[in-house]
Amino acid sequence: MTIDTSSCGRVCLLTRHAKAPAIAPALAAIGQTLETIDRFDTDTLGTFSGEIERQGSMRDAALSKAKLACDLGGSRYGLGSEGAFGGDPFLGVSGWGRELLVWWDAEAGYAVEGFVQGPETNWRTAEVVDLNAARHFLAEVGLPGHGVIVGRPGEPWFDKTCDDADTVLVRVREGLAAGPVMLQTDMRAHRNPTRLAMIARAASALASRLSTPCPACAAPGFGPAEAIAGAPCEACGMPTRVPRAERWCCPRCAHRDERPLALQATADSCDRCNP
Ligand SMILES: [Zn+2]
Ligand SMILES: [Zn+2]
Structure with missing residues (x-):
């Protein structure tokens, strides 16, 4: 790996999901410039909609992305972002989001993490049996503005591109002919402004950590x-x-x-x- 030490404040991030606007301001405030690398398809490392399983833990996945970003961007610093969603940890009935950013220093060989979690997510899944149930779901998850995924991978009506109710309902009608249809919120950042806001909070947590030097070795991240x-x-x-x-x-x-x-x-x- 060649490391560009001339621009020490350059941090590379692999994304095709427009995460940079949520992350860049917090890093800029501590003198780091975020650079997006979009020539690598991070969906090959795992998708939320289940076509490809993510390997390893959330932390492993984010760290691998951060290291890969250093390699591909030829930069000393790389950033990896991972989100996880599910039921809340108390009763499991409402949505709960977790966002992790891992910053990797390829020269010093260590990582610093920014992590946040909370109920601020529109994450939801439903198996709908008629169009009314589908309409109800769409109203609750914030469409338009937020994306929705119809069906499961492999089903003919599986669609990750719907962003208005009419398109979703056409797909749902198609699927209903064969039985109940799965609907889920699209958690990819570019189709989920609520998730982007949580990523921005993770970036602030990371920046505050990076601006705290270790009292023993002075490295950022204490x-x-x-x-x-x-x-x-x-x-x-x-x-x-x-x-x-x-x-x-x-x-x-x-x-x-x-x-x-x-x-x-x-x-x-x-x-x-x-x-
Ligand atoms: Zn007592
Ligand atoms: Zn130290």
């Missing part, structure tokens, strides 16, 4: 890695499962330190007062 339980109960003073501190880690040299949170736990969260 930040919280895990919570340490043991905040004292306000009533009895015993340690609880509520965090008392955060452990901060350097992704490059593995230096770590503890940052107290100065929290008191309520008696409700104390195993002794509220067993």
